[in-house]
Amino acid sequence: MMNKKGTSLRSIGLLYLLTGAAISNTALSFETPTVISLSPAATELIYELKLENHLIAVDKNSNFPDQAKQLPNIGDAFNPNLELLAHYNPDFVIHFSKSQTLDAAQQSLKLTLVPMQPKNMEELFKHAEELASRLQHSRTEQVNQWRQQWQTLNKHYQSNSVSKKIFIYLGFNPIYTLGKNAFLSQSLHSCGTQGLFDDQNVASLMISKEQLLVSPPDKVLVGISIHESIPKRTQQIIDELKALGITLTTNQIVFANQDILFRPTIRFLDYLPTLCQQLQREN
Numbered sequence: 001m002m003n004k005k006g007t008s009l010r011s012i013g014l015l016y017l018l019t020g021a022a023i024s025n026t027a028l029s030f031e032t033p034t035v036i037s038l039s040p041a042a043t044e045l046i047y048e049l050k051l052e053n054h055l056i057a058v059d060k061n062s063n064f065p066d067q068a069k070q071l072p073n074i075g076d077a078f079n080p081n082l083e084l085l086a087h088y089n090p091d092f093v094i095h096f097s098k099s100q101t102l103d104a105a106q107q108s109l110k111l112t113l114v115p116m117q118p119k120n121m122e123e124l125f126k127h128a129e130e131l132a133s134r135l136q137h138s139r140t141e142q143v144n145q146w147r148q149q150w151q152t153l154n155k156h157y158q159s160n161s162v163s164k165k166i167f168i169y170l171g172f173n174p175i176y177t178l179g180k181n182a183f184l185s186q187s188l189h190s191c192g193t194q195g196l197f198d199d200q201n202v203a204s205l206m207i208s209k210e211q212l213l214v215s216p217p218d219k220v221l222v223g224i225s226i227h228e229s230i231p232k233r234t235q236q237i238i239d240e241l242k243a244l245g246i247t248l249t250t251n252q253i254v255f256a257n258q259d260i261l262f263r264p265t266i267r268f269l270d271y272l273p274t275l276c277q278q279l280q281r282e283n
Helices: 009-019 025-029 040-046 065-070 080-088 100-109 121-134 139-161 183-191 209-214 229-246 266-280
Strands: 035-037 055-058 090-096 113-115 164-169 176-179 192-196 205-206 219-224 253-258
Touching: 035 040, 035 121, 040 055, 040 121, 040 266, 055 080, 080 100, 113 192, 113 229, 121 139, 121 266, 139 183, 139 266, 164 176, 164 266, 176 192, 183 192, 183 266, 192 266, 205 209, 209 229, 219 229, 253 266
Parallel strands: 035 055, 035 090, 090 113, 164 192, 164 219, 219 253
Antiparallel strands: 176 205
16 A cells, blocks of 8 residues: 555555554654656756655656656646646646646646746755755755855956857747846856846847847857757858848857756756856957
């Protein structure tokens, strides 16, 4: 038999036979809190915190680290499999954006939904501490090390660099980019740079070619999949911008793995010094 959270009653009985310990209702309270992640970034964070023993299922896009791909797949983050959610019955579910399916699941299955979509690095650290606490652990020392890592990078570039304007490329027809409220935009400040549309108080936005022409970027930052050809992608972007009247060299286009670039994770924090160097490099 299994109780609600999956604790084996047979195991508890075996514990009694081996130790002679008295069995009471208290024995059932030592259950491991369980979590399902519908956020690839949250999945990564759970592993970075070394709390993966609490993770029982993930969404289909949780592809890092490799161990996460071995966990049960709960489906799409916006449209998870409700039968599987009911079957696994986690203590809470982490998500990065609400949906009608999640709202319905919260009502029908009495799920505890925990949003996790940090807008900046400090929020990421706070989420890490809160997540560890929910799973009945403390990771304060580890989080403080990450915070120190980030602050050291901040100090270096804030005192040594001239601010450069970065166009974060999301798509061209139409032209999409990130605004001030995106995690990536905020993080680029650590490099002594700023997003070209940091004056827009939104996470993402569609812009016109005229807006881009008013203030040509110093660098263009592009997320790329591991299956794409960088030389081919580079030429495509150069041609697209040239058609608008903006001439760039190959050195002005910076590529990064899209999963690292657009996920608010510790993996991104570790990559940030390399990204800063690329953005600050002279054209």
